[in-house]
Amino acid sequence: MKSFSNTMASVRSAGKxxxxxxxxxxxxPLRSRHIERSRALLEANSLKNQPQKTHLHKFHAEKGRMxxxxxxxxxxxxxxxxxxxxAVRNGVGIFDVSHMGRTxxxxxxxxxxxxxxxxxxxxxxxxxSAHYSTMCNPQGGIKDDFVLSRLEKERFLIVYNASNRxxxxxxxxxxxxxxxxxxxxxxxxxxxxxxxxxxxxxTLQKISSKDLSKIERFKCGWTELARTTTFVSRxxxxxxxxxxxxxxxxxxxxxxxxxxxxxxxxxxxxxxxIEPCGLGARDTLRxxxxxxxxxNDIDEATTPLEAGLSFVVKLQKADFxxxxxxxxxxxxxxxxxxxxxxxxxxxxxxxHCEVWKDKKKIGTVTSGxxxxxxxxxxxxxxxPTEYSKEGxxxxxxxxxxxxxxxxxxxxxxxxxxxxxxRKMP
Amino acid sequence: MKTHGCExxxxxYYSKEHEWVVVKRDHVIVGITDYAQKALHEIxxxxxxxVGAEVKQTxxxxxxxxxxxxxxxxxxxxxxxxxINKNLVExxxxxxxxxxxxxxxxKVKPVNLDSELGSLMxxxxxxxxxxxxxx
Numbered sequence: 370m371k372s373f374s375n376t377m378a379s380v381r382s383a384g385k386x387x388x389x390x391x392x393x394x395x396x397x398p399l400r401s402r403h404i405e406r407s408r409a410l411l412e413a414n415s416l417k418n419q420p421q422k423t424h425l426h427k428f429h430a431e432k433g434r435m436x437x438x439x440x441x442x443x444x445x446x447x448x449x450x451x452x453x454x455x456a457v458r459n460g461v462g463i464f465d466v467s468h469m470g471r472t473x474x475x476x477x478x479x480x481x482x483x484x485x486x487x488x489x490x491x492x493x494x495x496x497x498s499a500h501y502s503t504m505c506n507p508q509g510g511i512k513d514d515f516v517l518s519r520l521e522k523e524r525f526l527i528v529y530n531a532s533n534r535x536x537x538x539x540x541x542x543x544x545x546x547x548x549x550x551x552x553x554x555x556x557x558x559x560x561x562x563x564x565x566x567x568x569x570x571x572t573l574q575k576i577s578s579k580d581l582s583k584i585e586r587f588k589c590g591w592t593e594l595a596r597t598t599t600f601v602s603r604x605x606x607x608x609x610x611x612x613x614x615x616x617x618x619x620x621x622x623x624x625x626x627x628x629x630x631x632x633x634x635x636x637x638x639x640x641x642x643i644e645p646c647g648l649g650a651r652d653t654l655r656x657x658x659x660x661x662x663x664x665n666d667i668d669e670a671t672t673p674l675e676a677g678l679s680f681v682v683k684l685q686k687a688d689f690x691x692x693x694x695x696x697x698x699x700x701x702x703x704x705x706x707x708x709x710x711x712x713x714x715x716x717x718x719x720x721h722c723e724v725w726k727d728k729k730k731i732g733t734v735t736s737g738x739x740x741x742x743x744x745x746x747x748x749x750x751x752x753p754t755e756y757s758k759e760g761x762x763x764x765x766x767x768x769x770x771x772x773x774x775x776x777x778x779x780x781x782x783x784x785x786x787x788x789x790x791r792k793m794p
Numbered sequence: 795m796k797t798h799g800c801e802x803x804x805x806x807y808y809s810k811e812h813e814w815v816v817v818k819r820d821h822v823i824v825g826i827t828d829y830a831q832k833a834l835h836e837i838x839x840x841x842x843x844x845v846g847a848e849v850k851q852t853x854x855x856x857x858x859x860x861x862x863x864x865x866x867x868x869x870x871x872x873x874x875x876x877x878i879n880k881n882l883v884e885x886x887x888x889x890x891x892x893x894x895x896x897x898x899x900x901k902v903k904p905v906n907l908d909s910e911l912g913s914l915m916x917x918x919x920x921x922x923x924x925x926x927x928x929x
Binding site: 449450649716717719739 | 835836838839841857859860861862864
């Protein structure tokens, strides 16, 4: 028996060439005040080849099946992907997502810098709000997707993909030189957990000093969780209601605060059937919700318009990197789109599977799995716009078999039964 | 026999790709080992060979899928498939629950049994092989 495929291992951009970026915004000479990559990260990076660890490493190593992802040793699952997935859809689950990059951008020109390097409208973001956004290259290709939170008028927290930590930090720093801002990577000093599911609020409320029902979706705030200062945002990567919890001032070298909050959340969630969840369930949950995985569904060769992320591209705002290319693409029409495929026949679609229509290949699967909720195969694929309509029948070539499927809207599940918009009984 | 938490029944033969073989009077039964099912975890789908298919030792005879991974099953013995475990189509989790009994995969009428058995391991050798992999 030999494993030959891993759903998270593909990077579609490999082998493609991009024009080198030519900065068109040459402002004043170095005005950037302060750039700091956290020391622990530098130290960790200096130990090349050795996977990095998060604050909760001991817990994970004892209870989970560990794998290396984006240079981090993290749990793929504890009890199993399916029970962890179901805990989040039906109750609550907690994920350690401290492998993600966390950078603070502050200063009088923080908003201007972020408006220039990201596609969403940062001016519309009020303090203690968050939004989903992308950074693009000049060709409009996605450098990364992330959540940006505005902590204060002049202070922002950007949370980006683990696989892009160095690339994103360098990109932000490179552009920050023309702006009066501080850029500080706080990833090693701030632990990050996601507490997700319909029972997430009730779980956290038991140990929170602040009334969490006052924090609406995509809003954030400071609270004491288990008597520890935390920043929480009502965001996530599962499609469910829930919070992302940032435990401040907890260096990797003394992780006690982070470990304490983690354990207290597990205790508080016991009555709701809480499960610690690994990266496996994180992937199946985001896929059912129709959310993008960077490196699989989006990369520097795909634009946010093709990926169905036009809601985070604000073409009416002032110049930003990639704007011209995106405007041009919008005018000319998007030729291919990210679409969901629900399988009508047996078989689990996987990345790189071909999508066929009328006896010709029309596209390629970028993510696929068996949906634990729907109990059938689901896939994300790029197909020509004319085939991306809901209800369009296609076939997916899974090894030597052609299996029928149809194009569906995201999320894959019924949003009145699952996800943050569900109608509570 | 048991090693690294994996059951290794004494009376079976084992391949390096973690399939097992039990020899019956006029056929052999094949499946995947406890070690294999533990490594895959949560098996959710499988493709079985067809009855009548000729399978060849070390060549693919089917696939088994967990949520995260697709793995090929290699025939441990050459021959003609005479029966398949149809229960696995609806309940692939039988491979996790009882890989050596209810989770059997196929019955094969061997064509070259004696010489092919020689290339497989007995329980003792397979346990040593796993110990090496887990070092």
